[in-house]
Each structure stands twice: as structure tokens, then as C-alpha cells.
Amino acid sequence: MPLWSDPAPCDDDEQRYECTECGTRICSETAPTACEKCGAEMRNISVPRPE
Numbered sequence: 948m949p950l951w952s953d954p955a956p957c958d959d960d961e962q963r964y965e966c967t968e969c970g971t972r973i974c975s976e977t978a979p980t981a982c983e984k985c986g987a988e989m990r991n992i993s994v995p996r997p998e
């Protein structure tokens with residue numbers, strides 16, 4: 948069970964990215980350069996970040 952709400956499931960070969968500013972989440976096979984809504988940096992939330 949995912950820890951985050953997931954309204955749009957991604958394919959196995961896609962990864963989730965989340966906007967660091969507005970929280971918009973998208974699925975993409977390639978890293979997005981910027982949020983399509985606000986233009987802020989996107990971060991990959993598919994891979995858990997080690998503390």
C-alpha cells in the first residue's frame with residue numbers, strides 16, 4: 948500500500964514525480980524539467996530517499 952494518495956497509477960516503467968512547490972504529481976518515464984503548472988522543480992518520489 949502506497950504511503951501517499953495516488954489518484955493516477957503509473958505504469959511499471961514510469962516513475963512518480965512531485966512538484967516541490969504546489970505538490971502536483973505526474974507519471975513519466977523521463978525526468979521532467981519543471982512543473983507544468985507552476986514551473987517549479989520536480990522531485991522523484993518513486994525511490995525512497997535514505998536519511
Ligand SMILES: [Zn+2]
Pocket residue numbers: 966967968969970971982983984985986987
Ligand atoms: Zn508546481
